[in-house]
Amino acid sequence: MSSPQLTAVLQRAQTLGHIGPGSVQEYVEHAQCHLRAAQPGPATHWCDLGSGGGLPGLVVAIERPDLRLTLIDRSASRTEFLAQALEHLDLKVNVEVVNGDAAVLAHEARFRGAFHGVFSRSFGPPATTAECAIGFLMVDGYLVVSEPPATTLDRWPSEELKALGYGEVEFIEGPPRFARLGLVTPPGPKTPRAWKHVSKRPLF
Numbered sequence: 001m002s003s004p005q006l007t008a009v010l011q012r013a014q015t016l017g018h019i020g021p022g023s024v025q026e027y028v029e030h031a032q033c034h035l036r037a038a039q040p041g042p043a044t045h046w047c048d049l050g051s052g053g054g055l056p057g058l059v060v061a062i063e064r065p066d067l068r069l070t071l072i073d074r075s076a077s078r079t080e081f082l083a084q085a086l087e088h089l090d091l092k093v094n095v096e097v098v099n100g101d102a103a104v105l106a107h108e109a110r111f112r113g114a115f116h117g118v119f120s121r122s123f124g125p126p127a128t129t130a131e132c133a134i135g136f137l138m139v140d141g142y143l144v145v146s147e148p149p150a151t152t153l154d155r156w157p158s159e160e161l162k163a164l165g166y167g168e169v170e171f172i173e174g175p176p177r178f179a180r181l182g183l184v185t186p187p188g189p190k191t192p193r194a195w196k197h198v199s200k201r202p203l204f
Helices: 004-014 023-036 056-061 077-090 126-134 156-162 195-202
Strands: 045-049 070-074 097-099 115-120 137-147 166-172 177-183
Touching: 004 023, 004 056, 004 077, 023 137, 023 177, 045 056, 045 126, 056 070, 056 077, 070 077, 070 156, 077 097, 115 126, 115 177, 126 137, 126 156, 126 177, 126 195, 156 166
Parallel strands: 045 070, 045 115, 070 097, 115 137
Antiparallel strands: 137 177, 166 177
16 A cells, blocks of 8 residues: 555646556556566665656655665656655655656766666667666666566567677566566667667667
């Protein structure tokens, strides 16, 4: 169950259009499943890529106060909302909100290879998510992506993912369903490409 404070924050996110319509409790439960699929180690550093209205990031912050979290979104209105949400929920100690283009931030020294894991709920298609996330991950770190209920293996093609630096994809069956990708080899210095190339010319 979500706390009244978290419920109010997520209802506000719905009003502002930062998360979709539907049951707030179901959103919270999905985020809790996302956290279980990720299995973060104690006191590790994780990123919520495209955090939007704070799913799963705000839920993870409440459930796992030992983790260091960075909530990233390119929308200034969403990151402003997230900063206010952290104040309201008293979650400022281990949680940072960053506004910016993930494809640019992934090349900055303080973010490059800095995270044990990346959560992604609805950042983009698999190729976009995999390419942007890889710049944030340290070796042996994991990208954990929320998946559609019914999907096919060709969403995450092995050869293309290995060329990026990932290992084999692990699927955590649900519902809800998640894909878990471990980083084996650090990406080259030009990965990820600029957002216009990532989005318009996906690698797979």
